[in-house]
Amino acid sequence: MLPTPSTDHVSFDRVYEPAEDSFLFLDTLSCDRETTFLRQRFAQCSNGDHASPCILEIGTGSGVLLAFITAHSKKLFGRPDVLTLGADINSFACKATEETVRTACRESTPYLNPGHGIYLDTLNANLGDALHSGVVDVLVFNPPYVPTEDLPNPSDHESYNQFDHGTTTFEQDSHLLALSYAGGMEGMEVTNKLLDRLPELLNPQRGVAYILLCVQNKPQNIKQRVQNWGTSWRADTVGSSGKKGGWEKLQIIRIWRSADP
Amino acid sequence: MKLLTLNFVTCARKSCKTLPAAFPLHPRDAELEIVEMELNPKFLVNILPRVEWQALRTVCQELGLPTLPDIMPVQQDLLQPPSLPGRESESQEGEAEGEGGSEEEDALQKPSQTAQDLHRVLLETTIANGKLVCGACGHEYAVKEGIANFLLPSHMV
Ligand SMILES: C[S@@+](CC[C@H](N)C(=O)[O-])C[C@H]1O[C@@H](n2cnc3c(N)ncnc32)[C@H](O)[C@@H]1O
Ligand SMILES: [Zn+2]
Numbered sequence: 050m051l052p053t054p055s056t057d058h059v060s061f062d063r064v065y066e067p068a069e070d071s072f073l074f075l076d077t078l079s080c081d082r083e084t085t086f087l088r089q090r091f092a093q094c095s096n097g098d099h100a101s102p103c104i105l106e107i108g109t110g111s112g113v114l115l116a117f118i119t120a121h122s123k124k125l126f127g128r129p130d131v132l133t134l135g136a137d138i139n140s141f142a143c144k145a146t147e148e149t150v151r152t153a154c155r156e157s158t159p160y161l162n163p164g165h166g167i168y169l170d171t172l173n174a175n176l177g178d179a180l181h182s183g184v185v186d187v188l189v190f191n192p193p194y195v196p197t198e199d200l201p202n203p204s205d206h207e208s209y210n211q212f213d214h215g216t217t218t219f220e221q222d223s224h225l226l227a228l229s230y231a232g233g234m235e236g237m238e239v240t241n242k243l244l245d246r247l248p249e250l251l252n253p254q255r256g257v258a259y260i261l262l263c264v265q266n267k268p269q270n271i272k273q274r275v276q277n278w279g280t281s282w283r284a285d286t287v288g289s290s291g292k293k294g295g296w297e298k299l300q301i302i303r304i305w306r307s308a309d310p
Numbered sequence: 311m312k313l314l315t316l317n318f319v320t321c322a323r324k325s326c327k328t329l330p331a332a333f334p335l336h337p338r339d340a341e342l343e344i345v346e347m348e349l350n351p352k353f354l355v356n357i358l359p360r361v362e363w364q365a366l367r368t369v370c371q372e373l374g375l376p377t378l379p380d381i382m383p384v385q386q387d388l389l390q391p392p393s394l395p396g397r398e399s400e401s402q403e404g405e406a407e408g409e410g411g412s413e414e415e416d417a418l419q420k421p422s423q424t425a426q427d428l429h430r431v432l433l434e435t436t437i438a439n440g441k442l443v444c445g446a447c448g449h450e451y452a453v454k455e456g457i458a459n460f461l462l463p464s465h466m467v
Contacts, residue, residue, distance in 0.1 A: 100359035103318065130353045132360070134318060143457050167353065167433065170315045174460035178322040181333060203464045210461070212454075 051079050051124060054116035054153035059145040063222045065110035065229035069290060070191050070261050070299055075117050077288030077301045078125060078189075078259065086303075088127035090255060091186070101130045102186040102255065104166075107176055107243065109135035110229060112146030114189060115171070116153035122166030129164030135171035136179065139225050140212045143171040173210070176243050177250045185250050188258040190243060193229055196236040196265045201227040236266050244271070247304065248278055257305040259287070268300055281306045311458050314432040316369055317361055321444035322451075322460045331446040334365040337373055338450070340440035349429045351421040355385050357432065370431060378431070379424075388425040 053075060056067060077083060091102045106115040115135045123129040135146050154165045172179050177188070201224050209221045232239055240260065247258060262268045268286065275284035284304045291298030316334050326332035363382040370378055421429070442451040442458060449466070452459050 098359070099356050101353070101356040103360065130350075130356045132314070132357065134315065138461065140457065140459070144455075147456070164350075167357075169318075170311050170456075170458070172315075172319065172458050172460055174322065174458075175462070178462075179319045179458075179460035181318055181320045182327060184318045206461070207463065 051075075051117070051121050054113050054120060054149055055156075056111040056113050056145070056149050058148055058152075059111045060141070061111075063217055063225040064139065064142045064145050065226070067111055067113045070194075071110075071113050073288055073290045073299055073301060074114055074189070074191055074259070074261060078114075078118065079121070080288065083287060083303075084125055084127075087125055087187070087257075090257065091126050091128065091131075101128075101132050101167075102126060103184055103252075104131055104133045104187045104189070105177065105180065105185045105250075106133070106135045106189045107137075108142075108190060108192055108229075109137045109146040109171055110139075110142050110191075112142075112149030112171070114191065115146055115168075116150040118189070119150050119166040119168045120153040120157040123164050129166060131166040132169055133166050134169045134180075136174040136177065137171060138173070138175055138206070138210075138228055140173045140210050141225060142229075143173045144212060146171040176239075177246060180250055182249050183252050183256075186252050186255045186257070188247070188251060188256070190240070190258070191261045192232065192240045192243070194232045194236040194240065194261065194263050194266055195230045197227075197231040197233055200231055200233045200238060232266075236263060237271075240266070240271075244274070248282075251306075253306070257303060259301055259303055261299060261301050263299050268302060272302060275304050281308070283307050311437045311453055311456055312433060313366070313369060313373075313435050313437075314357070314361070315458075316442075317366065319442075319458075319460070321446060321449060322462055323444070323447055323449065323466060326444055326446045326449075329446040332444050334362070334369050335442035335451065336445055337369065337437055338441045338443050340373060340437045340453075342373065343436050343438040343456075344430070344434050345436050347429075347433050349421055349426065351388050351425050354388055354421075354425055354428055354432075358382060358388075358428075361432070366431075373435075375431060375435070376427070383424050383428065388422055388428070390420040390422045 109115050119133045122131045137143050150168045157165045209224045272284035275282050284302050286300045287303045288301040321332040367378045437453050440453050
């Protein structure tokens with residue numbers, strides 16, 4: 050078991066506290082099946098391409114996942130020289146992520162863990178909007194997936210997102226926390242927007258995405274939808290938790306393109 | 311925000327995504343800060359193929375940083391040839407192919423001046439505060455305390 054990054058410094062009044070979904074992600078990314086897959090895909094020098102993979106986490110929250118990926122890059126990808134980037138719509142989450150990643154990298158002992166990845170930045174951005182097309186090799190997204198009546202009002206966001214005045218109000222905190230879980234219709238309104246741009250964001254050869262879904266998101270339909278993008282597209286469930294009456298409450302799907310027909 | 315990050319980002323507006331003028335974003339009124347990081351020449355060798363060299367040159371020029379070479383350095387430019395007698399046996403060619411070379415040998419390879427300069431520019435030079443301006447639509451993205459804000463007002467999405 051790889052250690053879970055510390056998020057003790059984060060104020061969970063306005064940033065998502067790591068929960069069952071976060072831990073399912075850590076477990077899935079570090080399980081043998083996924084590390085084998087990732088190591089093969091990103092092995093150094095395969096096809097003469099030794100370029101460092103670029104990892105993007107969308108919706109970093111406390112930063113627990115991005116810190117884990119960065120601190121354990123050698124274990125997960127078989128190479129330490131990966132570049133990691135984060136993005137969150139919540140500026141407080143961006144700040145929290147910076148510190149969580151820095152701490153995790155500082156604490157990763159060079160002796161046990163020869164080299165952590167290179168953390169670049171966390172952008173205060175909507176989904177992958179700020180990213181150049183085709184630059185993402187691995188995309189990770191634990192989205193707001195809970196079905197809700199509405200989504201937080203976008204026109205409130207600019208003022209509630211300010212981090213430069215010291216205190217926050219109850220309304221501000223509620224708005225920011227709602228962003229971390231509220232998924233609108235079928236819990237899919239935010240994830241659907243990401244899926245729409247996913248084929249363009251991902252590197253056409255190497256690109257792979259991990260996205261968490263809950264039962265209400267109708268994972269089966271989402272996987273089918275990805276396969277309809279074209280014959281090379283694949284979508285598979287690679288991690289799950291909370292079995293209830295034959296249903297997995299949460300699952301993580303891997304989306305990628307395969308060269309095999 | 312690190313200068314290397316600029317290599318991966320562009321204007322957040324959908325209509326700018328396909329316009330060449332939207333990349334790279336242009337720093338304006340940038341307050342730079344150096345955040346030191348350990349140099350690993352092997353990392354640099356693998357990062358360089360990711361870098362849009364001409365875009366990086368433009369950004370450096372706009373920031374008033376020392377001019378980067380016209381063409382992107384290659385692996386041999388980043389590692390100092392082993393010059394000490396007794397280390398002659400290290401196969402330079404093997405290294406140049408990006409293969410062979412045990413961890414021990416790698417550790418003996420010293421970064422060249424070029425590698426040190428690139429490390430400084432790509433990974434240690436950060437924009438602490440300022441703006442990033444899209445060359446296509448003119449939209450300005452604020453950078454505050456090292457964090458760039460790419461959120462668009464709702465009417466622009
Ligand atoms: C369920 S939390 C996951 C947090 C963290 N990754 C974890 O696993 O603990 C979802 C995160 O997505 C962010 N988020 C919600 N909508 C977003 C959007 N449109 N673009 C970027 N981030 C978003 C929220 O602010 C929140 O931090
Ligand atoms: Zn633009």
